[in-house]
Each structure stands twice: as C-alpha cells, then as structure tokens.
Amino acid sequence: MKGDLSTLVFTGCETSGCEMSRSRQYDIKRFCFQTWYYDATEGRCSQFWFGGCGGNENKFATQEMCETICVEPPGRGRCYLPRVDGPLRCDQLQPRYYYDYTKKHCVAFWWRGCLGNANNFNSFEECSVFCKDVGPFDEPTTTTVPPPAPQNIQQFAPTPEAQQIDIVSAEQPQQQPQ
Template sequence: THHWRWAKPLNVCHYFAYIIRCNTCISVFGPHSTARVSDPCKFPISIGRHCYNDTRFVTRHKVFGYNYMTHRCERFTYLGCGGYKNRFSTAAECWQKCAGASGSKCVLKSVKRRFGGFSKYYYNMTSDTCESSRYWTNRVNGKNRFSTLADCERSCKANHTHIRDDV
C-alpha cells in the first residue's frame, strides 16, 4: 500500500502519510474520520501495473494526468491495469477537465497568425504541440504566448516523473 496524507485545505492527497485503497483517500482527521475524493484530477498520477493476463507486457498506453502540484497535464505511460482515475487519453481532455481554473497560460485560446512583427509560440492542446505564430505586439503576459519554443514546451508539454506506486 501507498502512504498518503489528506490535505484538507487543498482537498487532495499528498504522498507519504496515510493509505489510499480502491480510489479512496483515507483522511487523517481522526480515528474514525474519512474523506472520499471523487474528482479524478485530485488523485496522484499513477502508472498502474501490468495486467495479469499480459504476460508479454505489451499493454502500455501513452496518456496524460493532471499534476495538481505543478498545475500541468503531464504525459506518462500507463501499464494497463490499476492506478487512479487521473488518466486521460488526450492532452486536451486533461487540460479541459482539470486545469481550467489553474491560471495556466496553456489552457487559454490562441489564434495562429501569419502576419505581425514578432514571432512567438503558443500551445495547441489539441495536437499537444507548441507552434509558432506572428503577432503585432511583443507581449506574452496573460496570453497563451511564449517567447521561445523551449518556454512553451517547459510550461505545457511536461513528462511525468514517476514515483513508485503499488496501486
């Protein structure tokens, strides 16, 4: 079993303090108190485990999970069985379901333009790519705009760093 702690102010489980079983986070408010998390975005990202009938270990899927600590959707390889519900087929599904209120520039709409004096980048959540566009202003604050391709990819195209889990 994993050890997680229920963080009441954030309404999420944090690694290292209590137990999660069957997609339920057990609270540490008291000996008989429990709190159930139903929002998949508040569960940790879990790669799951290999399925018992998959003796050749071929059942793997590239999926996305929401990291509530970094406020980003992150790519990871799901092993096929178990894990938590924080798993989405596409980056767009993850960003739309989990990151709408995160304040991330990655969820903001952007329009590709061919004309303008400044070349910038924006995140296209449908294709999970950072694309170039031209703008008449050099501003990037408050918009799905990044000065460099590296800035865009660092902010919006994260890969999940796996911490061992037994789910």
C-alpha cells in the first residue's frame, strides 16, 4: 500500500535514500522552504533550505519523519540502515556490530561513541538474533572481530595514578632521524 510506513522504511533505506547526500536545490529563494535530510556523516537528521525542484529521496517534511525512516525505523527496518561510524568529533571508540543486508550477516565495526543510527548492536549475537528474519541469513566465513582502530583517532586513557590523562594516538609513530 502506498504511504505505508513499513514500505517507506523498506524501500527508502534499501534504495539508499538515507545514504544520498542532501538535496542541493535551494537556489530559487522565493520558493525555498525548510525541510529535513539525513546526514550519514553526522548520523542524525538536520534542516536545510530546499528550493522545491529536483533533489532526491533524502528530504523529509519533518524531523520526526526523517528519524523514523533513517535513524530509528520500526521493527526490522533498522537492519537495512547503512553503517554509521559517527562523526569525527566523537572519540570514544567502541567495537560494535551492524547488519549488512548485502552480505546477509552481521559485521564488526568501530563506532565513535555518539550519534549514528539504530543499526548498531553491542554484540554479534544481539545483531544476529535481531536481524536473522530479515532474509536469508548467511553465517560469516571468517571470525567477526572489529578491524584495526581507525587511524588518527585520539583516545584518552587514564594513567595508573588516575590524576593525569595521557593521550594515546592510533597514528603510527614516526621514525626519529639519526
């Protein structure tokens, strides 16, 4: 049925509506109006001025509609959302799992600790149980452990004295000239 929310969730995210960049048609000032889009980099819905012509499926009349489709869809819709690591400003790396509907199984990734979407599970088991009825579920052929932590991310680790904070960087140390 056209307009059914479950259909919107299924087709909107499955056809990458939430993964599209923001509609950029806002040049005709007199016809502009505020609307919402899903910012996959930030992992949240944001407002922008839309000119009313063209654009793509990543535009929503309300914040609630955007979030219902792209951040917290009902039921199994969350298993179709893209992986969102979180914005670069978030620096609390945590190993998580998301359901990759193209691979038909759960995959490990590093979540930055804030924002993102509902396709973010604490464990492989939680992800597998929740998304197993989405379609054919393939068991991964390799162990699902998070890949190495992203480069150039600083994490704060307390020292044994707990009085200071040392900055631990994921960057490779540079060789000292001899």
